[in-house]
Amino acid sequence: MTGMEQSERGRGRPRDRAIDDAALRAARELLVEVGWERLSMVAIAERANVGRPALYRRWPSKTHLVFEAVFAWQDAPTPVLESTSTREWVHRSFAYTAELFNRPEVRAALPGLMASLRDHPDLQSALWKEFGRPGVASLEELLRAEDRPAIDAQAIMTLIIGACMVTSLAGGSPAVTARLPELVAGKEVEGKEKGGGPGKVPRPQR
Amino acid sequence: MTGMEQSERGRGRPRDRAIDDAALRAARELLVEVGWERLSMVAIAERANVGRPALYRRWPSKTHLVFEAVFAWQDAPTPVLESTSTREWVHRSFAYTAELFNRPEVRAALPGLMASLRDHPDLQSALWKEFGRPGVASLEELLRAEDRPAIDAQAIMTLIIGACMVTSLAGGSPAVTARLPELVAGKEVEGKEKGGGPGKVPRPQR
Amino acid sequence: MTGMEQSERGRGRPRDRAIDDAALRAARELLVEVGWERLSMVAIAERANVGRPALYRRWPSKTHLVFEAVFAWQDAPTPVLESTSTREWVHRSFAYTAELFNRPEVRAALPGLMASLRDHPDLQSALWKEFGRPGVASLEELLRAEDRPAIDAQAIMTLIIGACMVTSLAGGSPAVTARLPELVAGKEVEGKEKGGGPGKVPRPQR
Amino acid sequence: MTGMEQSERGRGRPRDRAIDDAALRAARELLVEVGWERLSMVAIAERANVGRPALYRRWPSKTHLVFEAVFAWQDAPTPVLESTSTREWVHRSFAYTAELFNRPEVRAALPGLMASLRDHPDLQSALWKEFGRPGVASLEELLRAEDRPAIDAQAIMTLIIGACMVTSLAGGSPAVTARLPELVAGKEVEGKEKGGGPGKVPRPQR
DNA sequence: TACTAACCGAGACGGTACGTCTCGTCTTCCC
DNA sequence: GGGAAGACGAGACGTACCGTCTCGGTTAGTA
Numbered sequence: 001m002t003g004m005e006q007s008e009r010g011r012g013r014p015r016d017r018a019i020d021d022a023a024l025r026a027a028r029e030l031l032v033e034v035g036w037e038r039l040s041m042v043a044i045a046e047r048a049n050v051g052r053p054a055l056y057r058r059w060p061s062k063t064h065l066v067f068e069a070v071f072a073w074q075d076a077p078t079p080v081l082e083s084t085s086t087r088e089w090v091h092r093s094f095a096y097t098a099e100l101f102n103r104p105e106v107r108a109a110l111p112g113l114m115a116s117l118r119d120h121p122d123l124q125s126a127l128w129k130e131f132g133r134p135g136v137a138s139l140e141e142l143l144r145a146e147d148r149p150a151i152d153a154q155a156i157m158t159l160i161i162g163a164c165m166v167t168s169l170a171g172g173s174p175a176v177t178a179r180l181p182e183l184v185a186g187k188e189v190e191g192k193e194k195g196g197g198p199g200k201v202p203r204p205q206r
Numbered sequence: 207m208t209g210m211e212q213s214e215r216g217r218g219r220p221r222d223r224a225i226d227d228a229a230l231r232a233a234r235e236l237l238v239e240v241g242w243e244r245l246s247m248v249a250i251a252e253r254a255n256v257g258r259p260a261l262y263r264r265w266p267s268k269t270h271l272v273f274e275a276v277f278a279w280q281d282a283p284t285p286v287l288e289s290t291s292t293r294e295w296v297h298r299s300f301a302y303t304a305e306l307f308n309r310p311e312v313r314a315a316l317p318g319l320m321a322s323l324r325d326h327p328d329l330q331s332a333l334w335k336e337f338g339r340p341g342v343a344s345l346e347e348l349l350r351a352e353d354r355p356a357i358d359a360q361a362i363m364t365l366i367i368g369a370c371m372v373t374s375l376a377g378g379s380p381a382v383t384a385r386l387p388e389l390v391a392g393k394e395v396e397g398k399e400k401g402g403g404p405g406k407v408p409r410p411q412r
Numbered sequence: 413m414t415g416m417e418q419s420e421r422g423r424g425r426p427r428d429r430a431i432d433d434a435a436l437r438a439a440r441e442l443l444v445e446v447g448w449e450r451l452s453m454v455a456i457a458e459r460a461n462v463g464r465p466a467l468y469r470r471w472p473s474k475t476h477l478v479f480e481a482v483f484a485w486q487d488a489p490t491p492v493l494e495s496t497s498t499r500e501w502v503h504r505s506f507a508y509t510a511e512l513f514n515r516p517e518v519r520a521a522l523p524g525l526m527a528s529l530r531d532h533p534d535l536q537s538a539l540w541k542e543f544g545r546p547g548v549a550s551l552e553e554l555l556r557a558e559d560r561p562a563i564d565a566q567a568i569m570t571l572i573i574g575a576c577m578v579t580s581l582a583g584g585s586p587a588v589t590a591r592l593p594e595l596v597a598g599k600e601v602e603g604k605e606k607g608g609g610p611g612k613v614p615r616p617q618r
Numbered sequence: 619m620t621g622m623e624q625s626e627r628g629r630g631r632p633r634d635r636a637i638d639d640a641a642l643r644a645a646r647e648l649l650v651e652v653g654w655e656r657l658s659m660v661a662i663a664e665r666a667n668v669g670r671p672a673l674y675r676r677w678p679s680k681t682h683l684v685f686e687a688v689f690a691w692q693d694a695p696t697p698v699l700e701s702t703s704t705r706e707w708v709h710r711s712f713a714y715t716a717e718l719f720n721r722p723e724v725r726a727a728l729p730g731l732m733a734s735l736r737d738h739p740d741l742q743s744a745l746w747k748e749f750g751r752p753g754v755a756s757l758e759e760l761l762r763a764e765d766r767p768a769i770d771a772q773a774i775m776t777l778i779i780g781a782c783m784v785t786s787l788a789g790g791s792p793a794v795t796a797r798l799p800e801l802v803a804g805k806e807v808e809g810k811e812k813g814g815g816p817g818k819v820p821r822p823q824r
Numbered sequence: 825t826a827c828t829a830a831c832c833g834a835g836a837c838g839g840t841a842c843g844t845c846t847c848g849t850c851t852t853c854c855c
Numbered sequence: 856g857g858g859a860a861g862a863c864g865a866g867a868c869g870t871a872c873c874g875t876c877t878c879g880g881t882t883a884g885t886a
Contacts, residue, residue, distance in 0.1 A: 012830025013882045019832090036321040040872060051833040056874065108324075114375045115242075115317035124377040155385040158378060162368025169320050170333050172364060179361040186392050218861030219851040225863085246841055257864040262843065428858080448733040452846060463859040468848065520736075526787045527654075527729035536789040567797040570790060574780025581732050582745050584776060591773040598804050630835030631877040637837085658867055669838040674869065 015057070022048035023055055027069035031108040039066065067116070070109040086142045087185040090156060093135060094181040097160050101168040110169065128154075159184050221263070228254035229261055233275035234311040242318030245272070269322035273329055276315045277306075292348045296362060296391040299341060303366050304383070307374040316375065365390050434460035435467055439481035443520040451478065479528070482521040498554045499597040502568060505547060506593040509572050513580040522581065540566075571596050633676070640666035641673055645687035646723040654730030657684070681734035685741055688727045689718075704760045708774060708803040711753060715778050716795070719786035728787065777802050 026047035030039050041062050045052045059065035083089035100106060117123050139153040163180050166172065232253035236245050247268055251258045265271040289295035306312060323330050345359040369386050372378065438459035442451050453474050457464045471477035495501035512518060529535050551565040575592050578584065644665035648657050659680055663670045677683040701707035718724060735742050757771040781798050784790065 011884080012828075013832080013884085015831070035324045037325060041874085042872070045833095049833095052835090052873095053875085054832065057831085061874080111317040111319075111321035114320070117376045118313060118317065121377065127376060149385070151381050152385055152389065154379070154382045155389055158372050158382060158386065159365050159369050159389060162370070162372040163365050164368070165371060166364050166368040169323060171330050172334075173360070175357050176360040176364060179355070179358055180364065183358065183361055183365060183390065183392075186389065217853075217859075219853090219863080221862065222851095247843085248841070251864095255864090257862095257866090258842095259844085259865095260863065263862075267843090431858085447736045449730075449737060453848080454846070457859095461859095463861090464847095465849085465860090466858065469857085472848095474847080523729040523733035526732070529788045530725060530729065533789065539788060561797070563793050564797055564801065566791070566794045567801055570781050570784050570794060570798065571777050571801060574782070574784040575776050576780070577783060578776050578780040581735060583742050585772070587769050588772040588776060591767070591770055592776065595770065595773055595777060595802065595804070598801065629833080629879080631837080633836060634877095659869085660867065663838095667838090669840095671839090671870085672837065675836075679869090 019048070019050050019054050020058060023050055023058070023065065024069040024072075027066055028105055031066065031070070032104040035108055036066070036112050041065075063112070063116075066109070066112060070105065070113070083138070083142065086139070086146055086148070086156075089139050089142055090160070090185040091181045093139075093157075093160055094164070094184070097164045098167065098177070101164040107168050110165065156184060225254070225256050225260055226264060229256060229264070229271065230275040233272055237272065237276070237314040238310045241314055242272070245318075247271075267322075267326070269319065269326055270329065272315050273319060273332075276309075276312045276319070289344070289348065292345070292352055292354070292362075293391040295345050295348055296366070297387045299345075299363075299366055300370070300387040300390070303370045304373065307370040313374055316371070362390060431460070431462050431466055432470060435462060435470070435477065436481040439478050440517055443478065443482070444516040447520055448478070448524050453477075475524070478521075478524065482517065482525070495550070495554065498551065498558055498560070498568075501551050501554055502572070502597040503593045505551075505569075505572055506576070506596070509576045510579065510589070513576040519580055522577065568596060637666070637668050637672055638676060641668055641676070641683065642687040645684055649684065649688070649726040650722045654684070654727055657730075659683075679734075679738070681731065681738055681741065684727050685731060685744075688721075688724045688731070701756070701760065704757070704764055704766070704774075705803040707753075707757050707760055708778070709799045711757075711775075711778055712782070712799040712802070715782045716785065719782040725786055728783070774802060 023044060026044045027039070030043055030047060034043075039062070041052055041055060044050075044065070045055055055065060059068065083092055101110070117127065136153045136157055139156065140150045143150055143152055163184075167177055167180075229250055232250045233245070236249055236253060240249075245268070247258060247261055250256075250271070251261055261271065265274065289298055307316070323333075342359045342363055345362065346356045349356055349358055369390075373383055373386075435456060438456045439451070442455055442459060446455075451474070453464055453467055456462075456477070457467055467477060471480065495504055513522070529539065548565045548569055551568065552562045555562055555564055575596075579589055579592075641662055644662045645657070648661055648665060652661075657680065659670060659673055662668075662683070663673055673683065677686065701710055719728070735745075754771045754775055757774065758768045761768055761770055781802075785795055785798075
């Protein structure tokens with residue numbers, strides 16, 4: 001925030017912000033339409049009505065562009081789930097996470113995200129802190145109130161995210177998907193189940 | 207007809223199984239060395255001392271080849287886990303799956319493979335049929351013996367695979383990893399959920 | 413053992429002569445249909461209902477097969493042209509040669525023939541002796557009778573063959589083609605032309 | 619008509635003419651060294667230090683490239699022969715064409731080129747238009763001045779090209795070759811065939 | 825107002841992988 | 856042993872994309 005931006009900025013024609021937006025938008029659209037593998041820079045440039053060098057002036061590679069397109073676009077940062085029990089928390093979290101991972105743009109971006117997670121351990125910890133933290137904190141409280149170890153919070157989160165990821169990427173019958181929350185919520189399966197609450201076993205449809 | 211279907215089998219020179227093995231081995235090695243992105247069919251063919259057409263005769267695309275290479279269904283088709291209870295089955299399956307997903311070649315291939323799954327629906331169903339099937343069958347029996355719905359078998363498999371995938375790619379502390387099997391196996395298996403304990407009534411927190 | 417002919421001839425199954433014929437016929441047909449460049453052994457084998465190895469057992473390469481197909485199939489060796497003047501001889505020879513070079517199988521085979529002529533000087537002299545000799549001899553007589561050098565016989569032959577070759581391979585309007593014999597016959601263009609004899613300018617037909 | 623057609627020219631990076639030259643030169647060299655059959659686009663690209671796409675950007679096929687390479691229309695587009703009579707024109711044209719068809723690269727390429735002509739009709743017409751056209755126009759003038767039909771221009775060109783092609787590929791004694799121009803030029807050119815002159819009876823030369 | 829640096833689209837460049845094709849050989853079963 | 860089927864290594868084909876580089880032309884801000 002010093003005065004650097006003056007000598008950096010004013011020389012020559014400034015970059016057209018509209019190109020950034022058009023490119024990112026085009027990348028998101030194409031990601032959904034053709035997938036990560038068949039996404040090409042030339043296609044992005046054409047859809048955005050932009051020259052290819054304009055893209056490379058802004059992002060050093062296709063990967064960088066797509067990553068910004070997907071992740072610098074968070075309209076709603078992980079809502080904190082208000083719940084009164086672990087069971088409820090798990091069901092709500094499952095619903096939210098499943099919806100998130102089944103958005104077409106997330107489905108398209110997931111593999112790339114995972115590849116970068118694997119290759120950049122710093123992103124791994126960042127992910128857990130940023131993405132998981134708020135929800136996990138509230139879950140930990142619930143667990144403590146139920147005399148269960150706080151470490152289960154992250155484990156439950158892992159199960160939920162993993163299951164939603166697999167379902168999103170490799171498919172999975174609705175009957176199976178419907179059983180997942182109950183299995184993770186676990187425990188009082190027979191204790192409270194009777195009353196037809198949220199734990200009611202959904203009818204398999206196929 | 208005269209039984210022509212018999213003569214259909216032995217016609218022409220049979221394929222050399224050694225080529226299958228050499229190609230799969232080369233794919234695994236290269237996957238670890240250069241990663242999915244820079245893995246090419248010509249490199250596989252060269253390392254395996256094999257012509258490129260011989261590869262395309264066996265696998266319709268790079269994805270199919272790598273898919274088979276990393277999951278190696280041929281020599282050890284997902285060992286059937288002999289267990290006496292759901293709990294034991296889950297623990298064993300977790301151990302096996304975690305080991306599988308932490309092999310370097312699987313870690314290298316997984317994201318790219320998942321990106322390609324979108325374009326190869328046949329692999330999507332193959333994943334479930336070939337990979338999960340044998341173990342799931344034995345699990346279903348155990349579940350039936352414990353009066354639990356058979357559909358849980360696939361759901362449990364989903365939880366295990368998903369959790370191992372997340373752990374493999376996004377990291378995860380050993381303390382968390384160690385809790386996963388227990389959470390999936392559930393607690394009521396042997397003690398039938400004694401009483402009082404954590405299962406009683408969830409107290410509202412906040 | 414007794415006679416050598418036994419060990420040479422009688423061992424194993426004798427080759428099927430019908431395969432030779434079918435292959436050569438298929439090669440000729442395909443040559444006409446798709447041309448020398450796109451002619452492939454697999455196509456010949458398929459059309460002849462024959463395995464590819466059976467072809468390689470008989471001919472060491474595609475070139476050998478096609479050459480035999482084209483040249484071991486001469487049904488009528490260069491007819492000797494009986495004429496009473498150089499002019500008449502030239503016109504008749506042009507008609508015959510043009511017809512020959514416009515046969516589809518000759519058009520298809522010509523380039524290959526020329527390539528082998530270029531590469532095998534012995535074929536060159538053989539060609540002139542076998543193909544040109546009979547006609548050239550009669551032309552030399554006619555020339556001598558008209559007080560022209562005998563060497564012109566070969567030169568005239570060269571002009572006729574060359575012109576027909578160019579016309580056959582690269583096309584050429586009928587109006588042009590029709591003028592060729594007159595130009596080669598030369599000389600008495602205005603002297604004897606009047607009487608509407610064979611020198612009359614043919615009408616272009618298309 | 620606002621002059622937009624002007625701005626059409628300079629768009630994008632202009633093609634590097636040095637690449638055209640390097641590719642054509644490489645094609646000529648390789649043609650002489652390995653022949654038409656074993657000439658490959660990749661070999662041309664390598665020798666010319668050029669990417670393969672750069673070749674396909676310029677020529678739609680190997681045939682087109684070699685066609686241009688051997689006839690080299692670009693730097694010396696069939697020199698117009700300035701002559702004062704048909705006779706002189708024919709002699710000069712024979713000399714030029716004979717030299718052209720005896721260049722090693724032309725001898726190497728001709729048969730393969732002719733085989734490919736069948737599949738590339740555009741080259742067939744190009745051959746007549748680009749190769750024969752300029753000279754034929756000047757010849758037509760000469761013919762008109764001598765009261766001969768203009769159509770003979772193309773016919774004479776056909777005779778010259780054909781004779782040179784045959785001589786180049788199938789050989790031919792020098793004595794025969796030397797007579798060719800005289801036969802095509804005809805004798806009546808200057809003396810109008812009347813009597814005595816050189817047109818009377820051709821003296822045997824050698 | 826004029827200069828000038830950085831932008832812009834179009835498109836050529838070298839490099840490289842793709843998946844297909846054909847060649848000539850080799851290998852297996854069947855006759 | 857001949858014959859058909861078909862796999863094999865080698866390698867060319869033509870296409871697509873990557874990331875870089877020229878082009879000629881535009882668009883600010885500074886002089």
